[in-house]
Amino acid sequence: xxxxxxxxxxxxxxxxxxxxxxxxxxxxxxxxxxxxxxxxxxxxxxxxxxxxxxxxxxxxxxxxxxxxxxxxxxxxxxx
Amino acid sequence: xxxxxxxxxxxxxxxxxxxxxxxxxxxxxxxxxxxxxxxxxxxxxxxxxxxxxxxxxxxxxxxxxxxxxxxxxxxxxxxxxxxxxxxxxxxxxxxxxxxxxxxxxxxxxxxxxxxxxxxxxxxxxxxxxxxxxxxxxxxxxxxxxxxxxxxxxxxxxxxxxxxxxxxxxxxxxxxxxxxxxx
Numbered sequence: 001x002x003x004x005x006x007x008x009x010x011x012x013x014x015x016x017x018x019x020x021x022x023x024x025x026x027x028x029x030x031x032x033x034x035x036x037x038x039x040x041x042x043x044x045x046x047x048x049x050x051x052x053x054x055x056x057x058x059x060x061x062x063x064x065x066x067x068x069x070x071x072x073x074x075x076x077x078x079x
Numbered sequence: 080x081x082x083x084x085x086x087x088x089x090x091x092x093x094x095x096x097x098x099x100x101x102x103x104x105x106x107x108x109x110x111x112x113x114x115x116x117x118x119x120x121x122x123x124x125x126x127x128x129x130x131x132x133x134x135x136x137x138x139x140x141x142x143x144x145x146x147x148x149x150x151x152x153x154x155x156x157x158x159x160x161x162x163x164x165x166x167x168x169x170x171x172x173x174x175x176x177x178x179x180x181x182x183x184x185x186x187x188x189x190x191x192x193x194x195x196x197x198x199x200x201x202x203x204x205x206x207x208x209x210x211x212x213x214x215x216x217x218x219x220x221x222x223x224x225x226x227x228x229x230x231x232x233x234x235x236x237x238x239x240x241x242x243x244x245x246x247x248x249x250x251x252x253x254x255x256x257x258x259x260x261x
Contacts, residue, residue, distance in 0.1 A: 038255020
């Protein structure tokens with residue numbers, strides 16, 4: 001589990017919802033436990049570089065689209 | 080030789096599949112909340128307390144029939160309740176050392192290492208305190224009952240074995256459900 005200081009923000013729930021992928025499906029595709037996906041989505045666990053790259057590869061987007069050190073802007077916000 | 084190796088491999092993969100299925104099980108609903116898990120940890124500590132109580136009884140009353148009967152009763156209740164409690168603790172915490180590393184993902188491995196590191200520190204403290212108390216008790220008694228030493232050793236062993244699961248369950252955050260939407 002990561003502390004607030006080393007928190008990595010992610011868009012996994014959004015990407016998952018957009019592509020209609022369940023937590024279980026994503027976990028199976030990545031070869032991790034479904035709870036790991038849940039903890040990642042909640043921001044309670046920061047993935048290794050390897051897992052982060054595999055998640056980005058699964059969604060076919062660059063890694064910075066999925067993960068960021070700063071909170072992602074809300075949809076419809078100016079920035 | 081090849082047939083033997085294949086049979087060992089198929090046995091291993093069957094075992095892996097069984098363990099994988101066990102790990103994929105959702106945490107029982109009553110232990111999804113921190114309060115529920117604390118209750119389970121308290122039950123576990125209670126079971127261990129029974130072994131330590133048996134040890135105290137042995138130090139104070141052994142050798143006597145009272146000591147023998149109370150030790151058997153306390154250890155029997157502790158073992159019976161402990162089997163269920165620690166089975167549940169292993170399932171809830173998911174840090175069982177029996178699960179091979181290749182079946183765990185990076186978060187589960189990290190969780191296991193952390194639980195065992197914390198338990199190792201707590202075990203050292205427990206061993207130190209137990210040795211200290213036993214040395215004091217041995218100084219006070221002319222004859223030390225073998226039962227007292229054996230039961231104390233058993234209580235210490237059970238505590239050290241249970242600590243990783245107790246600590247992991249106590250410290251874990253609420254597990255996400257399979258279909259929980261954020």
